[in-house]
Structure formats: C-alpha cells, structure tokens
Amino acid sequence: MPLSTQSQADDEQYVLVASLDNARNLSNILKAIAFKDHAIFSATPNGLKVTVEDSKCLQANAFIQAEIFQEFTIREDSVGFQVNLTVLLDCLNIFGGSTAPGVSTALRMCYKGYGYPLTLFLEEGGVVTVCKINTQEPEEPVDFEFCSTNVTNKVILQSESLKEAFSELDMTSEVLQITMSPSQPYFRFVVKNLKLLSTFGNSGNAHYDYPKDSDMMELFRCDKTQTNRYKMSLLKPSTKALALSCKVSVRTDSRGFLSLQYLVRNDDGQICFVEYFCCPDEEVEE
Amino acid sequence: MDCVVTGGNVKVLAKAIHSLSRIGDELYVEPQEDGLALRSVNSSRSAYACFLFAPLFFSRYTIPSGHTFRCKIAIKSVQAVFRSLATLEKTVEKCHIELDEQKNHLTFTLHCKHGLMKTHNLSFQDSESLQAVFDKDSYANVFRSHPRLLVDTVVHFPPSLEEVTVSVSDERMWVRNHVEEEADQSKAMLTELCLASDEFDHFAVQAHNSVTFCLKELRGLLVFAESTGLPISMYFDEPGSPIVLSVTDSVLEGNFVLATLSDDHNHRKNNTKRLVDKLKCTLPPPPPDDFMNDDIDAYLIAMDTSIAPGPSATCLSTPPVADSICSKQSAAANHRTRLHSEEEEEEEEEEYETADSGRPPNKKFCSLFFGSVLSPSSQMTTQPVTSQEVLASDSEDDVQ
Numbered sequence: 001m002p003l004s005t006q007s008q009a010d011d012e013q014y015v016l017v018a019s020l021d022n023a024r025n026l027s028n029i030l031k032a033i034a035f036k037d038h039a040i041f042s043a044t045p046n047g048l049k050v051t052v053e054d055s056k057c058l059q060a061n062a063f064i065q066a067e068i069f070q071e072f073t074i075r076e077d078s079v080g081f082q083v084n085l086t087v088l089l090d091c092l093n094i095f096g097g098s099t100a101p102g103v104s105t106a107l108r109m110c111y112k113g114y115g116y117p118l119t120l121f122l123e124e125g126g127v128v129t130v131c132k133i134n135t136q137e138p139e140e141p142v143d144f145e146f147c148s149t150n151v152t153n154k155v156i157l158q159s160e161s162l163k164e165a166f167s168e169l170d171m172t173s174e175v176l177q178i179t180m181s182p183s184q185p186y187f188r189f190v191v192k193n194l195k196l197l198s199t200f201g202n203s204g205n206a207h208y209d210y211p212k213d214s215d216m217m218e219l220f221r222c223d224k225t226q227t228n229r230y231k232m233s234l235l236k237p238s239t240k241a242l243a244l245s246c247k248v249s250v251r252t253d254s255r256g257f258l259s260l261q262y263l264v265r266n267d268d269g270q271i272c273f274v275e276y277f278c279c280p281d282e283e284v285e286e
Numbered sequence: 287m288d289c290v291v292t293g294g295n296v297k298v299l300a301k302a303i304h305s306l307s308r309i310g311d312e313l314y315v316e317p318q319e320d321g322l323a324l325r326s327v328n329s330s331r332s333a334y335a336c337f338l339f340a341p342l343f344f345s346r347y348t349i350p351s352g353h354t355f356r357c358k359i360a361i362k363s364v365q366a367v368f369r370s371l372a373t374l375e376k377t378v379e380k381c382h383i384e385l386d387e388q389k390n391h392l393t394f395t396l397h398c399k400h401g402l403m404k405t406h407n408l409s410f411q412d413s414e415s416l417q418a419v420f421d422k423d424s425y426a427n428v429f430r431s432h433p434r435l436l437v438d439t440v441v442h443f444p445p446s447l448e449e450v451t452v453s454v455s456d457e458r459m460w461v462r463n464h465v466e467e468e469a470d471q472s473k474a475m476l477t478e479l480c481l482a483s484d485e486f487d488h489f490a491v492q493a494h495n496s497v498t499f500c501l502k503e504l505r506g507l508l509v510f511a512e513s514t515g516l517p518i519s520m521y522f523d524e525p526g527s528p529i530v531l532s533v534t535d536s537v538l539e540g541n542f543v544l545a546t547l548s549d550d551h552n553h554r555k556n557n558t559k560r561l562v563d564k565l566k567c568t569l570p571p572p573p574p575d576d577f578m579n580d581d582i583d584a585y586l587i588a589m590d591t592s593i594a595p596g597p598s599a600t601c602l603s604t605p606p607v608a609d610s611i612c613s614k615q616s617a618a619a620n621h622r623t624r625l626h627s628e629e630e631e632e633e634e635e636e637e638y639e640t641a642d643s644g645r646p647p648n649k650k651f652c653s654l655f656f657g658s659v660l661s662p663s664s665q666m667t668t669q670p671v672t673s674q675e676v677l678a679s680d681s682e683d684d685v686q
Binding site for chain 1: 369
C-alpha cells in the first residue's frame, strides 16, 4: 500500500501520526460536530479529542480513542492545534465519499508540530492525494465546569425515540424547554410555538413526555424537579450527533447546564463518543 | 369533547387534514351528533371541503352536551401534530382529541410506542358554522371512478395550471386546460384528454355540459383518495353550478366543492368564440381511433358547449339566500385566479376577503356558497339570511 512506503526517517519528524484504513471512521464523527468552521484538535496518548464551540454557550467534543486507529503514534504528552474543520472534511472526502461496500479511503494524518501544517495522505484504489492544511494556535476551549458530582438529573435513552422527537420539533420556535423530575412528567420537552401565525397570537404549545418506565429508558436518575430552557439554535447542531448515535445520556447540573453524550458506533462497530454542552437560556423554577 | 382515534385511522385522519390544508388556512372543527366535521374554505370562498367522520370511526366519541361547539384552528398547527405520516404509521397507537373550553385549547395527544406521549395544545377561535350550499344529488351528471383514473389524468397538466375544463357527452369526458382569451396564443399550450365512459365505474350524463374550475384545490382530494383507495364520485351540473367530488366509505365522507366558471355576458362569449375559431384552424382533427369514432363535428360541438350561453349570471339552482352572496354584480372579491379579474377592467378593484366576511365572489365564479347557518348564539356573521326554509333545502354532508 503506497502509504506504508513512507520512510522511517520521515516519520521521526512527526509528533503525531494517526492512520485509519477507513477515513469515514473519522469523517463521520467529525460531521456530527461540524457546526462551525474551526475545530481545536487535542491529542494525547489516549486518543484524539476534537472540540467545536459557538459563542461560548455551546461546545461539542468528539472523542476518538487511540484504539480506533490502525496506527496512533504521539511523541509528546499532548499535541494541540486548530484547523479549519470544513476544509479538513472536504479533504477526507476528496475521493467523493463513495459508500460502496469494500471501497474506502485510507488516511494517514501527520503533524510535525507547532507552526507546521496538518498533512493528510489519502489513498483510494491506488490513487494517493496529499493535503496540507494550515494550522493555527489552538484556543483554550471553554471549561463548562460540568462535573459529575454536580449532576442533579441523569437519563440514558435509546436514541431512536429521541430522534423522532427532535425531527418533529418545531424548529421555528426559539426555545426548547426540558423538564426532568422524579415525579410526573419525568422527562419532558416543551416547544412553545409562539410565532406560528400572527392572526391567532399564541397558537398553543406542544410537549413530548417520556415515562421513566419506558423500555426506551435505560437509566432514570432524577433527584430534583428541574425545568430549563435552551436556545433551539444551540441545540440544533446536536441533532446530527443524535442521528448517528444509538444511545444518548442527558444530564443537567445544579446550574441548569445541559450535557448530552452520544454513543456512536462507527462503520467497524467501534465506539466513539460525542458530547455537547449547552448553557441554559434562563432559570425557570417550577 | 373527547374523541379517540386508534390504529390505522390516525393516519386517515392525518391525511384528511393534509388534504384540507390544500384548500384553506383554517380548519373548522364541529363535533356533531352524526360525526366530527372538519371543514376548510379558501379565501375567495370558491373552494370548500368537508370531511365527516362518523362516530364509528372513533374508538370513543363524546361531544359536548347541551351546546353546539364550533371552532376554527390554524391548519398549520394541526398539520404539525401529524407532521410525518410514516412516523404516524410506525409509532402512534392512538390519538386523543380533547376540548378545554376554559383555556380555548383543543388538545391532541398522540400515544406512541414505548410510552412516549406527544401532546399538542392548540388555540382555537370560536367560529360561525361553515356550510356550503350545494345539492349534489340533484346534479345532472354523475361519475364514479377509481382515483387512479383522475390522478393519471391530472398528471398531464403542469402543477402550476390553475383551471381545467371538463366537458361531457353521452359516452365521453374531455379534460383540457383552460386558457384565457387574452393569453398570448402563440405561447399557450393546450392539452386535452379524452376519457371513455367505460373507464369509469359509473358514468351518467343527462346534460352535455362543460364546466371550468380550479384544479389546484382538487389535488388534495386526489392524494387522499389515492392513498386510501376510495373511489371518487364526481357531480356537476351547468356551468356556474359547483362541481362536487366525493369519497365515501362506511365511516367517513369527504366532499370537495369547487365553484365553476359561469358564462355570462356577450363580451366574454365573443372572446371565447374567437378562441374556438382559432382552435378550429390550428388544431388538426383528432385521428379516428377506438374511442374517438365520432367525426370532427362532434369534437367541435364539444368545444361549442363551453361557450354556449349558460344560465344567467345570478346564481342558479341555489336558494335565494345565496343571492345576498353572489348576485351582486358590482363588487368583486379577490379570486385566486386573478386572470379573470384582470380581464374585466370595468369591475372594481379586487379586495382581499377576510376570513369572516362574506363578500360576493367574482361574478365569474358566481356559484357557491355560503349560507352562513346562523345558530341562535351565532357571532361574527356578516351574511344576511333571508329565511330558514331556504336553508333547509340544503342537503349536505350526509353520512350513509
């Protein structure tokens, strides 16, 4: 395979080398967080973490463990850079992104260090493409200070049922309200369609209720009734991750911050995680 | 009011609502003793549709006792409840419709698999009763066919086409697009289909008439009928009298009533005659084949009937109450096919009709509607009713 004919000497200049037989195992999960142009890459011996942020209110992280890669070599404790995610995804799909079985793009991602571009070697059907993407100084990702000790309510659901709810949510509504409670209604999404038709003024509202004993509910641990509102525009990007996932965990902490964690299986059945943090619109105590 | 729809009927209800949305922006809901009536009308009052679901359609059907309840809801809100038909089929087990009169909410609750409950609280407004004035059983021409026949016919016309003309003889039905006299003849494309009587399940012609109506509003019914497989019955009379298309089964009845063009004054007749003259020259005679074994004269006769002076401009075969609605020659309401309005320079400016006002429709489409049926406690009606006896002659929305 052409990619493996890289000489050993070349390899030593890279602080990070990551190879995948199927580039889709990286591109699919990156698409789930690609709501902004720029992404912060952070690599450690454990694997790769890619972060995308929006106006300090929303943060998405994709975790791809070292085990997912066919080769993952890192010469420093931590390697970080920022790169244009849109361009990176275009390069990963440079061969057209065919989904025919047996046809996949192989990837070798190499980085020499601060100031150097990110080099991608992509191969499909004997054709090799080399892409060099300029990197930038990585910004410090916002620390949402979301720690598990502060979590008040936690629910783990099979994604199937949530996918349907999200696809039907009235996206013209500005705000989504989520209630989690140890008593009825347990887990509720409220969408207020306030702007539907001006002749009718407030044309009503809609809510979706998930009972705690539903067979879709894998875990239900709610200590306190909490209702929080989140901007729909912030939650919308997470629907891409939801679409890819098979399970989702929804957690809120005492401040009303929302953590959505998605379990994604890639083409080879391996597990990766995507996480969204979102800050609340305003506190509504019920 | 408390109704429950279960299983496959939820999808039927959803489809009916989607097809009503092709007519107007508001859904009129009226739970009656003989079933739940869902109605819609377009802004120019030239198209009306009503679905009546018998109590047996529901697994529970309870209506408000003591007083009649009527309301109207923004149809988009109701469509949002039943947004994805595929999902409805797969996941919805039942749909519960409840009235909360204090909050002016009609609540639709979808009970789905895995315990998920989707609740939609929709605001409504009180409304007058919406009823169209028509008597389809008295119409001269009656047809019935599988929806496939009409769908296959309509597919030949572009989606943007506003009006079609349907002409019948004893053995045939012609469907062609209606082209305005002023339209640029060199750019006009004329499409005509001929259907033989044996393509229909029932074909009864008493009058060789030709009616022109708006096709767009009908497409909603065609989609509904095709997906439910119910045969469509078509009723029409003279030009000016509405055309009615119905679907029926043991638990529901849907009626789509469309106004038709009436041929009134000479000016128009002359224009149309000129058009026909032109057509005579430019169109070659139809080739003789199996179902067109009539000679060219019959073909021309068919064209002529569309320009024959129809009944007078005032509404025909409708009760006097309708006079207050459609006989006023001077005013013109906005009509969706503005082509007609434009051609009559002597008419007044068109105005948009509000949902509640009953302006007389454009004198072209002079038929239809509406005796606003006044209940003792009615509000907001602007149409004068001359006598109750007249309205009692309506026969509509019969459930078998």
